[in-house]
Amino acid sequence: MRRAWTIDRIMQNLIVVLGIGAILWGLNYLSGVLSPFFAAFLLAYILDPLVCKLQGKVKHRIVAVIIVIVAMALVVTGAGFLFVPMVVSEVRHLGELIPRMFSDSAWISRISTFIPADTWASIKGMISWEKVASTMQSLDFWKSAQSVADKVLPSAWGLLAKTSSVVAWVSGAALIFMYLVFIMLDMPKLRRGVASLFPKKYKSDLFDFSSEVDKFMGSYFRAQSLVALSVGILYAIGFGVIGLPMGVAFGLFSGALNMIPYLQLTTIPLALLLAVVYALDTGMPFWEVALIVLAIYAVVQVIQDFFLVPKIVGSSMDLPPVGILLSLSIWGKLLGFLGLIVAIPFTCICLVYLEKIQKKAEAIAEDEAGPSLEEDGPSLEA
Secondary structure, three states, X not given: OOOOOOHHHHHHHHHHHHHHXXXXXXHHHOHXXXXXXXXXXXXXXXXXXXXXXXXXXXXXXXXXXXXXXXXXXXXXXXXXXXXXXXXXXXXXXXXXXXXXXXXXXHHHHHHHHHOOHHHHHHHHHHOOHHHHHHHHHOOOHHHHHHHHHHHHOOHHHHHHHHHOHHHHHHHHHHHHHHHHHHHHHHHHHHHHHHHHOOOHHHHHHHHHHHHHHHHHHHHHHHHHHHHHXXXXXXXXXXXXXXXXXXXXXXXXXXXHHOOOOOHHHHHHHHHHHHHHHHHHHHXXXXXXXXXXXXXXXXXXHHHHHHHHHHHHHOOOOOOOHHHHHHHXXXXXXXHOHHHHHHHHHHHHHHHHHHHHHHHHHHHHHHHHHHHHHHHHHHHHHO
């Protein structure tokens, strides 16, 4: 039986809507402080299955957490020492080649053979290539990393930034690290604590709801992160082997975009522009370089669709690419940088809640249709 819309029910729904609006306003107001916490929480959530498996072997969760953190630190440090110098060198080399595209007469003559003059003039007028080249040639990795960290670290450390940006950066990074450690240690307690907030009669529904949310988030964050990493490595190897300018960095960047499935394909125009630079630098025909680049995209896409996704993601990825992109846009607009961090979890919660409402509505419709079918039965037999 459907519930009538009474004054009490209308007021309850109005209070819920106002409460959600107040929560969103509070999250937006505190986004600078909450961003590192949510970032650490998502990272702890992704690593939690590994911690649980190790805990079953070493018997103590703190030992499992230490092992995971040390292993993660070693991997990140090793990747940094391996890739950072390579990427910086490639970026600087590309910065040296870009000016020649607009000043070297031989290069300009070759460009005119496969790119119309109007199109090339439009490309040239899009941005200040001289400034881009100058910035790339004088790239300072640590200064760039600090500017990125300033946006990620909590604004609560802004006072320290006035005295020493290094102290603020280290303090903020230490805060994120502490968040990560304590959340990883207390993840089981956090799950039980959230469950204890609800009455016992809702425990079963809460368990089903949390299981569905975990299915969505696990599929996206854990599986898609592994797919994106694998795709990025494949692109980096492919572009690096052929010697494409900034090939390793561009390949890793393209793989990172695959956190939104198939978004890496939007980098094809930029890859073809790099192919132009490569063709001019080596003397190869542009069409040969373009075919090689497109072949790399095709091979990696085949590996992703027929091997990586079936093995890693399986059939559990219920978030379509357009839904992921839309959720990032909406939550990013509502909550800024914090919205980009919580977009997928919040979207998963909303989707699961809508699915529950849909199932409940279908159950009510079946209950209402049931008696009428039973009543029609005897008349048909008669």
